[in-house]
Amino acid sequence: GAVFARNSYNTEFPDRIAFLDVDETTRTISGDRTEFIxxxxxxxxPAAMTRLxxxxxxxxxxxxxxxxxxxxxxxxxxEAEIVFFLGQAATKADARSLIxxxxxxxxxxxxxxxxxxxxxxxxxxxxxxxxxxxxxxLNHWLLYQTLTCRLWARSAFYQASGAYGFxxxxxDGMALAMSM
Numbered sequence: 471g472a473v474f475a476r477n478s479y480n481t482e483f484p485d486r487i488a489f490l491d492v493d494e495t496t497r498t499i500s501g502d503r504t505e506f507i508x509x510x511x512x513x514x515x516p517a518a519m520t521r522l523x524x525x526x527x528x529x530x531x532x533x534x535x536x537x538x539x540x541x542x543x544x545x546x547x548x549e550a551e552i553v554f555f556l557g558q559a560a561t562k563a564d565a566r567s568l569i570x571x572x573x574x575x576x577x578x579x580x581x582x583x584x585x586x587x588x589x590x591x592x593x594x595x596x597x598x599x600x601x602x603x604x605x606x607x608l609n610h611w612l613l614y615q616t617l618t619c620r621l622w623a624r625s626a627f628y629q630a631s632g633a634y635g636f637x638x639x640x641x642d643g644m645a646l647a648m649s650m
Contacts, residue, residue: 471491471492471495471497471499472489472490472491472555472565472566472569473489473490473491473499473501473528473536473537473538474487474488474489474562474565475487475488475489475490475501475534475536476488485560485561486558486559486560487558487559487560487561487562487564487565488536488556488557488558489555489556489557489558489559489565489568489569490536490538490554490555490556491538491554491555491556491569491573492538492540492552492553492554492555493552493553493554493555493573494540494542494552496540496541497538497539497540498523498524498525498526498538498539499524499526499528499536499537499538499539500518500524500525500526500527500528500535500537500539501527501528501529501532501534501535501536501537502525502527502528502532502533502534502535502537503532503533503534503535504532504533505517505518505524505525505527505537506518506524506535506537518537518539521539522541523539524537524539538554540552553577555568555569555572555573588614591613591617592609592610592613592614593609595609596609597609
């Protein structure tokens with residue numbers, strides 16, 4: 471029921487498998503952006519939101535995207551929790567294993583564990599200024615963004631080219647060195 475994707479033209483990770491899954495058992499899928507948006511449709515009002523089912527079409531030659539559709543009916547004042555899983559793995563078997571693991575996991579406990587790990591990393595040095603919003607940026611968000619985007623993913627909000635090299639790594643690392 472999950473959507474798997476691979477980009478064999480990617481020079482760095484051509485064999486990696488990306489996946490998208492939802493914890494709803496009744497779902498339909500599409501790998502076609504044109505089907506999702508629809509003729510004369512927009513991202514604000516995609517045609518897929520008015521369809522009962524998606525076609526299940528996936529593969530080369532489409533305008534690629536990953537769509538999972540589940541129908542959820544809420545009574546007045548009702549609530550529903552829908553969990554989406556987005557990830558990647560080395561192989562299809564590894565991706566299936568991750569999906570199975572997290573479909574069956576206590577996700578609140580997993581979230582607490584991940585949050586604790588990030589707090590251990592990001593709380594090493596704390597800055598206190600008169601501006602609370604500055605403290606939040608300096609103590610968490612900017613450090614997190616530097617580590618995950620610049621050093622691990624080789625990307626950032628302002629630069630998606632993935633600069634990689636001696637000078638770039640020194641420059642990016644300075645944001646962490648200056649904060650510690």
